[in-house]
Amino acid sequence: MAGGRRTFTPANQQRLTNVSVVRMKKGGARFELACYKNKVVEWRTGVEQDLDEVLQMHSVYVNVSKGQTAATEDLEKAFGTSDLDKIILEILRKGELQVGEKERSAQTETMAKEIATIVSQKCINPQTKRPYPVTMIEKSMADLHFSINTNKSVKQQALEVIKQLQEKQLIPIARAQMKLKLVFPGKEAKKLKEKALPFIASIEDEDFLGDITEIICLVDPGQYTALVDLVSAETKGRGQVEVQTVTNIADGDENL
Incomplete structure (x- = not known):
């Protein structure tokens, strides 16, 4: 123009x-x-x-x-x-x-809720065997003066919250145990059970179905991978480790 x-x-x-x-x-x-x-x-x-x-x-x-x-x-x-x-x-x-201050505040609040939810899902009060409400975990995080890092994943920070709560003992807290079903085939089942015992916190039930042995047990989450590797190696892939529940609950509660 x-x-x-x-x-x-x-x-x-x-x-x-x-x-x-x-x-x-x-x-x-x-x-x-x-x-x-x-x-x-x-x-x-x-x-x-x-x-x-x-x-x-x-x-x-x-x-x-x-x-x-x-x-x-x-x-x-x-x-x-x-x-x-x-x-x-x-x-x-x-x-x-x-991020802007308003956006940062909203993001931090959302992440704090997500972190508290993960902790509530993964942990229990070892005295009652029940999970804590999310609101109680949020209060405990505030008592810890836990600082939310928007550049780290909520899972990483949830693990850090669990670690700090255990170290400072603000509330009695423990990782929820996993309920597993172990399936051992063949004549080596008894020998394999002995090898698996160091990884198992407690055995709830044991059944013998022909040449198959089934064990229902509770395992600390940190032992799960090692137990899976053991069963796979000892049975050459024929054994099974099935997760029944991820949270240990008291009698009368519904499975989580």
């Missing part, structure tokens, strides 16, 4: 809106990624694995809000490589997710 004025965006500038920024300082410089809201945490916890669903642009910026992309020589100097995929993955893993 005659007499009209054109505006130009420099080649290293890309304007983005409605974006979450992941920022990392390295080699004395600042680098940023432009991501879709909520997708960074999902990627870090393994819920989202497609980078195209996480990144708004497959670029590294020095300033996302101004749309300024990083120069190749600056990336090479800071990261020791010009491989953009490797650089992006490092920033995604180690960078700090930038």
Whole structure:
């Protein structure tokens, strides 16, 4: 249009809106990624694995809000490589997710509830053999002054809460035992049972069906993988370890 004025965006500038920024300082410089809201945490916890669903642009910026992309020589100097995929993955893993105060508060509150829920599901009061209500776990987390880290998964933080509660003994708490059914075939069942006993907290029932031995037992979660490996190796894959329930409950309660 005659007499009209054109505006130009420099080649290293890309304007983005409605974006979450992941920022990392390295080699004395600042680098940023432009991501879709909520997708960074999902990627870090393994819920989202497609980078195209996480990144708004497959670029590294020095300033996302101004749309300024990083120069190749600056990336090479800071990261020791010009491989953009490797650089992006490092920033995604180690960078700090930038969120507004209101958004951060809502995210922290949601994560705290999720952490307390996991602890409630995974643990019991060893005196009553019953799980704690989520609200009681939330109160205990507050008493611990547990700080929610939005860059870590809720599962990791739930395990840390359990560890701190056990160490500081604010409430009596223990990991809920798993109820398993072990199936041992053949004449070696008795010998295999003896090898399995160190991994078993208690045996609730034992049946002999022909040449098959079935054992219902309680196992601490930390022993589960080792027990599965033992049964698989000793029976060459013919034995079975079946999970009946994941939570040890008192008589009269429904199975969880």
